[in-house]
Every structure is written in structure tokens, then in C-alpha cells.
Amino acid sequence: MIINHPLLGPRDAQEFTYLGDASLINRPDWQVQNAADAFYEYAYLRDNPAGLHRELWFHEIGDRSWLVVTRNTVTHEIINVEMAADVARSQGRSK
Amino acid sequence: MRYSGLRVIKEALTGHKGWKPVWRDPEPQASYDYIIIGGGGHGLATAYYLAKTFGKKRIAVLEKGWIGGGNVGRNTTIIRSNYLLDGNEPFYEYSLKLWEGLEQELNYNAMVSQRGILNLIHTDAQRDAFTRRGNGMILNGADAEMLSVEQIRKRYPFLNFNDARFPIKGGLAQHRGGTVRHDAVAWGYARGADSLGVDIIQNCEVTGFRIENGACLGVETSRGFIGGGKVAACVAGSSSRLMSNANMRLPIESTVLQAFVSEGLKPILPGVITFGAGHFYCSQSDKGGLVxxxxxxxxxxYAQRGNLPVVEDVCESGMALIPALGRARLLRMWGGIMDMSMDGSPIIDRTDIAGLYFNGGWCYGGFKATPASGMCYAHLLATDTPHKVATAYRFDRFRRGFMIDEKGMGAQPNLH
Structure with a gap:
């Protein structure tokens, strides 16, 4: 697979390590009432879709940035690549 | 129709005209007491033990393709019970005991071959860890033996003993481990289940569940609605896809595991060996191919095919352990989809929906578990209580913090 890095251009997927579902960006607030439930769902439950999947890849032997890659899990086709920091900021996070 | 040596001779002399199909191809009935979704090894074993051991009737196995076409036909055929943790080891040892009696039980030649499995040791720390694991196995009634380099050299003289980075320092052997003809497991259970009246319905894909007031009443399929008293999902690899129809999110991610077979060679590898410094395991099939x-x-x-970097990695590990492997040509390679659970261990449990049961999360160790998985799932379906060797395989272990994490990797499924 070739991951089209937003800053560095097309890079071999071997340069990256894979973390998992991009929902891992959305760490729950530990102070809310149902924090235990929220963290259980955050840590353990996954949609695991067959088809488009937004997921976190880390450019380990490159520029060490985190990317959100939208990829088809049935064909391995990569549809879109964004900087994870940009995705987090667009959701109102500071970083 | 029972198989016997006499029968084989008689058929050989009469042109093999007397063999008949060993399971029926029935039309689905309007309803069943038990509907098992998935005609793989685990599903067929569940149906067999439900009928045989628990005496249940009106059972159907629904399979979207053909039976045995999924992971039971796509694995590396290894059986073993060399686990460490209390939640796992009794279950896998029970499974190994069922393997040992399987062919007599089914009157079917599944080519169960207890040729032994050997986990190689390359460092002192690894020796400590494997000694501990061996002791854990013995405590749970399994067999385990630490082998010296000399003992290993006698049986496997061609290994790369003096590699500069990964010299072989010993090994943990389980002599009762081995291999089984994987397709024959599906066929043997299918024949056994069919003869006990189980309807095996192929080309019947489950597309949804009919759930009313928190209870599952049956399944929508490509061949119409089928009512069910108890509906049992058993589709490891596609568990998340199936259970999303019941609005369930699972502690599972699906990844692809590749496997390889070389061209046929003369016998060189008497047992199953695993490399301790990388991830590589190898046995030789009865046809001669290195698997x-x-x-x-x-x-x-969900692609059932992998990518080349892993092919390279596996072959590098193989070459580090068996340099002679480089002279063999690769004949076939394939991928199977694994239910990778959040702690690397499976789930056999009820769901929050009445009448809907779940079996899955087998990671890449489901084949060896087939008989015990079937027996424990049948026990759960028949009695609504977990079998005593499967009490730890609950959905709620993640919420309660009772993970069964053999590898100590945490909630990172692709690393288990």
C-alpha cells in the first residue's frame, strides 16, 4: 500500500505503524458522570466496518507525524489522507 | 454409512460406485429450535455436539457460501495446548483431548497427527518464560518438556543453531501437539451432524436479525425469514459485520493473516516448529509441502489477501531459522480474516438480546480450538450456563478488567 502523506507525498506503508480506528482521537472526558462507561467503549469497542474505515497511522521511520487515513478494508484502496493534528483541530481541540 | 477398512476394499473392487453424498442439501424449514450462523469448523462442531451430547433436535446450520470455505479451510492446521493463563489453558487442553478422540467419535479420518510442537528458545529470558509456561501447562494436565540443544539437534539437525543474533538455546516441546487435516474436520463434523438430523443449509446468507422487545425471534436470510428459538452467531472473521445487524459493537478488529505452502519436498520436518526470535511457524504436510x-x-x-511486506518478513524469519528453506519454491499463499479481540482471547457468551448467542474473537488460534469451542458453545446453548473450561470467555471481562492477555499487549488487537 502507498500512503499519500499530505506533506511528504507518496510513501510506502512499511514506513508506518498502525494504531487503529481514528475514533481513538476522541478521548473521553474523565470528569463526566459516566466516565467509566465512556472509557470502556473508547478503549475496547470498535465499529470494525467492511468498507470505508478512518484509521490512525504513525509515520515511524519518516517525519513521525500521525495521519488519519481513510481506507477501504475490502480492497485496501486508500481514499484520503489527512494530518491527525488537522483533524483534531477541526473538532475544536487545541492540538 | 459407516467407514471401515472392509468397506474401502469392497468399493475398490467394485469401481467405487457405492459411495453416496455424506450430508443432505435440505430446504430451510420455517423455524428451528437452534439456528447456528456459520458453517465453519466451530459452527458444525457446535451443531454436532448440540445434537449428540445434549440430545437437542430441530437444529440448522446456515452458511452463506459452502461449508468449510472460511477459516477452517485457510489455516496452518496446528493443534496444541501450550498456553499459560488459567482462563485459557484448561480450555485448550480440553480441546486437545477432544482432538485425540475425534476420529473414533466421528468415524472419520481427520488425519490427526500428534507429531509434536517445539517452541524454540533463543535467550535466557525466553527460557525463563517458557519454563514458566511449561509448568503452567503441566499444572493444568497438559504435557510439556524442556529440550536441550542436543535433543533438538537430533530431531532437527538442519536448523540454524549458531546464528550470530539468534542462536538456539533450547526449546519447549509439547509432544501431544501436532497437525490435523483441516478440511476433514469440517466434513467430519458435517457428516456427523447431518446423520443426527441437523439441517446444513448452504448458500444461505444471514442478512439481519428479527429482534422484538429485546428478544431475537429469528434471522432474515437470502432465502427468507427463518424463525429460531435460540440464534447462535459463529462467524469468526465476520463477527463485527454480522453483529452490527443487532446494533452490537464488539471488542474486535478484523485483520488478515497470510499462510504459505512450498512445493512438495521429501520428508525433512518431523514436527511443528516455531521460531522464538521472530514470528514464524512451520510444519510439513503429508503431501510434502512446508506449511x-x-x-x-x-x-x-476483510480482503482475504495480504500485502507483500509481511510475505517478506515471514520468509526472512523462516530463512533465519531454516536456511535450507531458501532452496524451496513457494507454491501457494492465501489470507484469512481473523477476529482479533482486545486481549487476544475468544468470547463464548450470551448477548444482552434474549435468544442471541455469540462465539468469536478467536484471533489467529481458532483452528486448534474447534472441538472445545463446539462443545462449550453447545453447552451454553443447551443449558444457558458456560461450560466449566470456558467460564472466562465472557463479554463483560473487558468492562470488569478481567482480560485474558497471554501476550500482555493490552487493547491493541493487531499486536496479539
Whole structure:
């Protein structure tokens, strides 16, 4: 697979390590009432879709940035690549 | 129709005209007491033990393709019970005991071959860890033996003992481990289940569940609605897809695991060996091909095919252990989709929906578990209580913090 890095251009997927579902960006607030439930769902439950999947890849032997890659899990086709920091900021996070 | 040596001779002399199909191809009935979704090894074993051991009737196995076409036909055929943790080891040892009696039980030649499995040791720390694991196995009634380099050299003289980085320092052997003809497991259970009246319905894909007031009443399929008293999902690899129809999110990610077979060679590898410094395991099939595998591709996938970096990694590990492997040509390679659970261990449990049961999360160790998985799932379906060797395989262990994490990796499924 070739991951089209937003800053560095097309890079071999071997340069990256894979973390998992991009929902891992959305760490729950530990102070809310149902924090235990929220963290259980955050840590353990996954949609695991067959088809488009937004997921976190880390450019380990490159520029060490985190990317959100939208990829088809049935064909391995990569549809879109964004900087994870940009995705987090667009959701109102500071970083 | 029972198989026997006499029968084989008689058929040989009469042109093999007397063999008949060994399971029926029935039309689905309007309803069943038990509907098992998935005609793989685990599903067929569940149906068999439900009928045989628990005496249940009106059972159907629904399979979207053909039986045995999924992971039971796509694995590296290894059986073993060399686990460490209390939640796992009694279950896998029970499974190994069922393997030992399987062919007599089914009157079917599944080519169960207890040729032994050997986990190689390359460092002092690894020796400590494997000694501990061996002791854990013995405490749970399994067999385990630490072998010296000399003992290993006698049986496997061609290994790379003096590699500069990964010299072989010993090994943990389980002599009762081995291999089984994987397709014959599906066929043997199918024949056994069919003869006990189980309807095996192929080309029947489950597309949804009919759930009313928190209870599952049956399944929508490509061949119409089928009512069910108890509906049992058993589709490891596609568990998340199936259970999303019941609005369930599972502690599972799907990844693809590749496996490989070389061209047929004269016998060189008497047992199953695993490399301790990388991820590589290898045995030789009765046809002569070296059957081997390694790490899964580490990203979510439903593709049933992997990518080349893992092929390279597996072959490098193989070459580090068996330099002679480089002279053999690769004949076939394939991928199977694994239910990778959040702690690397499976789930056999009820769901929050009445009448809907779940079996899955087998990671890449489901084949060896087939008989015990079937027996324990049948026990759960028949009695609504877990079998005593499967009490730890609950959904709620993640919420309660009772993970069964053999590898100590945490909630990172692609690393288990």
C-alpha cells in the first residue's frame, strides 16, 4: 500500500505503524458522570466496518507525524489522507 | 454409512460406485429450535455436539457460501495446548483431548497427527518464560518438556543453531501437539451432524436479525425469514459485520493473516516448529509441502489477501531459522480474516438480546480450538450456563478488567 502523506507525498506503508480506528482521537472526558462507561467503549469497542474505515497511522521511520487515513478494508484502496493534528483541530481541540 | 477398512476394499473392487453424498442439501424449514450462523469448523462442531451430547433436535446450520470455505479451510492446521493463563489453558487442553478422540467419535479420518510442537528458545529470558509456561501447562494436565540443544539437534539437525543474533538455546516441546487435516474436520463434523438430523443449509446468507422487545425471534436470510428459538452467531472473521445487524459493537478488529505452502519436498520436518526470535511457524504436510506462517498484516482488513511486506518478513524469519528453506519454491499463499479481540482471547457468551448467542474473537488460534469451542458453545446453548473450561470467555471481562492477555499487549488487537 502507498500512503499519500499530505506533506511528504507518496510513501510506502512499511514506513508506518498502525494504531487503529481514528475514533481513538476522541478521548473521553474523565470528569463526566459516566466516565467509566465512556472509557470502556473508547478503549475496547470498535465499529470494525467492511468498507470505508478512518484509521490512525504513525509515520515511524519518516517525519513521525500521525495521519488519519481513510481506507477501504475490502480492497485496501486508500481514499484520503489527512494530518491527525488537522483533524483534531477541526473538532475544536487545541492540538 | 459407516467407514471401515472392509468397506474401502469392497468399493475398490467394485469401481467405487457405492459411495453416496455424506450430508443432505435440505430446504430451510420455517423455524428451528437452534439456528447456528456459520458453517465453519466451530459452527458444525457446535451443531454436532448440540445434537449428540445434549440430545437437542430441530437444529440448522446456515452458511452463506459452502461449508468449510472460511477459516477452517485457510489455516496452518496446528493443534496444541501450550498456553499459560488459567482462563485459557484448561480450555485448550480440553480441546486437545477432544482432538485425540475425534476420529473414533466421528468415524472419520481427520488425519490427526500428534507429531509434536517445539517452541524454540533463543535467550535466557525466553527460557525463563517458557519454563514458566511449561509448568503452567503441566499444572493444568497438559504435557510439556524442556529440550536441550542436543535433543533438538537430533530431531532437527538442519536448523540454524549458531546464528550470530539468534542462536538456539533450547526449546519447549509439547509432544501431544501436532497437525490435523483441516478440511476433514469440517466434513467430519458435517457428516456427523447431518446423520443426527441437523439441517446444513448452504448458500444461505444471514442478512439481519428479527429482534422484538429485546428478544431475537429469528434471522432474515437470502432465502427468507427463518424463525429460531435460540440464534447462535459463529462467524469468526465476520463477527463485527454480522453483529452490527443487532446494533452490537464488539471488542474486535478484523485483520488478515497470510499462510504459505512450498512445493512438495521429501520428508525433512518431523514436527511443528516455531521460531522464538521472530514470528514464524512451520510444519510439513503429508503431501510434502512446508506449511508456514507468521505475523498478520497489522491493519484492519476483510480482503482475504495480504500485502507483500509481511510475505517478506515471514520468509526472512523462516530463512533465519531454516536456511535450507531458501532452496524451496513457494507454491501457494492465501489470507484469512481473523477476529482479533482486545486481549487476544475468544468470547463464548450470551448477548444482552434474549435468544442471541455469540462465539468469536478467536484471533489467529481458532483452528486448534474447534472441538472445545463446539462443545462449550453447545453447552451454553443447551443449558444457558458456560461450560466449566470456558467460564472466562465472557463479554463483560473487558468492562470488569478481567482480560485474558497471554501476550500482555493490552487493547491493541493487531499486536496479539
Amino acid at each position: 508456514f506462517g507468521g505475523d498478520p498484516d497489522s491493519y484492519n482488513s
